Amino acid sequence: MSQLPCVDMTLLDGILERYPREEPSLIQVLQDVQRTYNYLPCEVLERVASALGVPLAKVFSVSTFYKAFSLTPQGRVVIKVCTGTACHIRGAGQLIDEVQRRLRIGPGETTEDLGFTLQTVNCVGACAMAPVVIVGEKYVGAAKASDLAKHLGATEGGDHAN
Amino acid sequence: MPRLVIDGKTVVAKEGTFLLQAARDAGIDIPTLCEHPAVEPYGGCRLCLVDVTRPEWDGWSKMVVSCLFPVEDGILVSTRSERVTQTRKVVLDLLLARCPETPLVQELAAEHGIDRTSYVPNPEPTDCILCGLCTRICDRLGTSAISSANRGVGREIAPPFHEAPPDCIGCLACAEICPTGFIQYQSGSARRVIWNKEFKMLRCPTCGRGHITEDQARYYDGRNGVPARYFEPCDACKRKEQAAIAVSLMAAPEGR
Numbered sequence: 562m563s564q565l566p567c568v569d570m571t572l573l574d575g576i577l578e579r580y581p582r583e584e585p586s587l588i589q590v591l592q593d594v595q596r597t598y599n600y601l602p603c604e605v606l607e608r609v610a611s612a613l614g615v616p617l618a619k620v621f622s623v624s625t626f627y628k629a630f631s632l633t634p635q636g637r638v639v640i641k642v643c644t645g646t647a648c649h650i651r652g653a654g655q656l657i658d659e660v661q662r663r664l665r666i667g668p669g670e671t672t673e674d675l676g677f678t679l680q681t682v683n684c685v686g687a688c689a690m691a692p693v694v695i696v697g698e699k700y701v702g703a704a705k706a707s708d709l710a711k712h713l714g715a716t717e718g719g720d721h722a723n
Numbered sequence: 724m725p726r727l728v729i730d731g732k733t734v735v736a737k738e739g740t741f742l743l744q745a746a747r748d749a750g751i752d753i754p755t756l757c758e759h760p761a762v763e764p765y766g767g768c769r770l771c772l773v774d775v776t777r778p779e780w781d782g783w784s785k786m787v788v789s790c791l792f793p794v795e796d797g798i799l800v801s802t803r804s805e806r807v808t809q810t811r812k813v814v815l816d817l818l819l820a821r822c823p824e825t826p827l828v829q830e831l832a833a834e835h836g837i838d839r840t841s842y843v844p845n846p847e848p849t850d851c852i853l854c855g856l857c858t859r860i861c862d863r864l865g866t867s868a869i870s871s872a873n874r875g876v877g878r879e880i881a882p883p884f885h886e887a888p889p890d891c892i893g894c895l896a897c898a899e900i901c902p903t904g905f906i907q908y909q910s911g912s913a914r915r916v917i918w919n920k921e922f923k924m925l926r927c928p929t930c931g932r933g934h935i936t937e938d939q940a941r942y943y944d945g946r947n948g949v950p951a952r953y954f955e956p957c958d959a960c961k962r963k964e965q966a967a968i969a970v971s972l973m974a975a976p977e978g979r
Contacts, residue, residue, distance in 0.1 A: 603884055616867035616890060618858075621883035625872040632884075 568602045577612050584615050587623060591630055599675070600634045636671045636678035638697045640713070645684030647691035652706075656694055657681065659706035663713065677713070725796040730803065742789035743771050746802060753789055753802050754811070754831060756818075757854035759900060762863055764790040767855050769814045770831075774801040786810065808835070816840050824848045825903050850905035851880055857897035857906060866890040866942065869897060869918065880905075887920035893936035927957035934958070 576593040580586035590609055594601055601624050610617040624630045640660055644653045657668065660679050664672050671678040687693050690702025696712045704712075724735050729746050736745035741764060746753050756768035766788045775792065776784035776799050786806065801807060815832040820842035822828045832838070857880055858870050868891035872881040882888030893915050898906040908917035912933035915922040924933025925940050934957035944951040956964070 606883075616870075617883045618861075618867050618870035618888065618890065621881075622870035622872055626874050 568598065568604055570605070570608065572597050573605050573608055577609075582613055584613060587613055587615055587620065588627075591620075591624060595630050598634075599637065600631045603632075634671060634675055636676050638676065638713075639678045639680060639695075640697075641680045641682045641685070641695040642668075643683075643685045643687070643691070643693040643695075644681045645688060645691075647688035648684075648693055651691045653681075653692045655706045656692055656704055656709065659709050660713075663710060725794045727794055727796065727798045727800060729800040736794040738794075740794055742773060742775075742787070742792045742794055742800060745794050746773075746789060746800070751802055754834075755790065756827075756831070756852060756902060757856060758790050759856055759860070761900070762856065762859040765855055765859065766791040767853065768818075770811060772807055772810055772814075774804045774807050775799070776801075811835060812837060816842060818852060819844075821845050822848065822850060822852055822903070825850045825852070827903050828852065850903040852903060852905075853878060853880070854902065855880075856900045856902065860896045860900045864896045865894050866892055868892070882918050882920075888918050891918055891920050892938040892942045893917055893920065893922035894939050925955070927955070927960050929956055929960040929963075932957055932959075 573594065576590055576597065579593070580589055587609070590613065591601060594605055594609065598605065606620050606624060607617060609615075610620045624632060642648075642653055642656050642660065644657075657679070660677075661667055664677050664679065666672055666677065666679045668679055668681045682695075685693055685695065685700075687700065687702065690700075692704050694701045694704040694709070694712070696715075699712070701708075701712055724738060726733060726735050727745070728734070729742075729749055729751055732749055732751070734745055734749045736748070740748075743753055743755065743758065743764070753773065754770045756770055757765045758768075758771065769788060771789045772786050773789045773792075774784045775787050776782070777797060778799070784801075784804075784806075789800075789802070812835050815828070815835050816837055817840075818828050819832045819837060819840040823840060823844040825848075832840075853871070855871065858867075861867055861869055868888040869880060869882050872879055872885075882891065895908060895910065895915075895917060898908050898917060906917070908915065910916075911924070912926070912931075913924055915924060915933075915936055922936035922938055925935050925937050926933050935954060940951060940954045943949065943954055
């Protein structure tokens with residue numbers, strides 16, 4: 562069932578220790594797993610299911626329901642390009658093209674070295690500073706395609722951004 | 724006991740029942756797709772919409788799904804007001820767009836005067852109407868082996884990771900309850916395959932027919948105090964055995 566066999570299961574023990582072993586803990590545990598592993602590995606989900614006494618199908622259902630969870634490895638830095646109306650009008654498309662050109666990943670994809678993931682989001686509620694790109698935790702307002710490299714390079718994502 | 728009026732008919736309903744049941748008990752038909760007596764109401768298909776009002780509401784009314792609306796004393800219910808039929812038509816129109824090739828949906832839509840969807844038909848037609856009956860019956864009778872996955876337009880019924888579900892016992896409850904035949908399986912005397920998982924059948928010691936899966940027998944063992952050997956003979960042979968006992972008792976006068 563596992564595509565990536567080398568997952569450090571000891572990290573999960575630390576997460577499970579923090580919550581009561583019952584169904585209501587599921588989302589918190591999954592959030593911690595996502596943060597720790599940068600995705601939800603199959604074998605970790607299986608362990609979570611048995612530890613919390615929740616059917617695996619329910620764990621899978623929750624894992625695929627929320628956008629915050631991913632079943633495939635995400636980059637260390639997630640680049641979110643806002644494609645809401647204001648950002649779209651002010652050139653979100655060019656920003657996506659620029660990321661695509663530099664990192665060779667399309668929306669929803671991750672670079673091979675797991676440095677970056679590109680996502681498009683619908684609206685981040687910062688229309689006044691459109692177009693907006695969120696690089697990791699940093700909000701970049703009035704983003705320009707020509708400045709993107711600088712912002713990508715300043716992160717821990719990797720050095721091939723230049 | 725709550726007294727209410729459904730389509731002009733005064734109905735006395737049992738406390739705690741839902742409108743849908745009260746209407747059906749009164750002989751009033753309301754269409755449904757996600758309702759089944761074996762599982763809790765779900766409110767997923769939205770076909771059982773009805774209008775609810777009260778005399779003191781001055782003509783204002785609210786639309787509710789009757790399968791989840793508890794009966795109340797003094798309410799006036801309409802199961803086929805203009806608003807209800809129109810909304811039901813929209814629901815069926817959308818369902819037909821999703822499942823353009825599904826006979827059950829086609830028939831139900833035709834009954835409501837829709838021969839063709841007014842939306843763009845699904846380019847990848849499916850028979851799954853997302854009624855959730857399969858996952859609910861699996862939660863109730865089986866092992867919660869399947870669930871809904873994803874959300875919005877991408878929502879689907881799937882086993883974990885889209886692989887053969889590890890918890891599935893091959894009881895076929897999901898396939899049997901599926902109103903559209905979306906869930907496919909093969910079952911013979913030796914093996915059964917559902918959700919891409921293969922099961923070995925347990926053969927009846929009397930007639931040799933494979934009647935339940937080995938996984939089912941293991942799962943049922945000891946449940947509700949029923950021992951595993953109860954599941955060894957098939958239902959037909961069990962009935963024959965019971966009948967033979969009954970006949971022998973009738974034949975012997977002292978057995979009465």
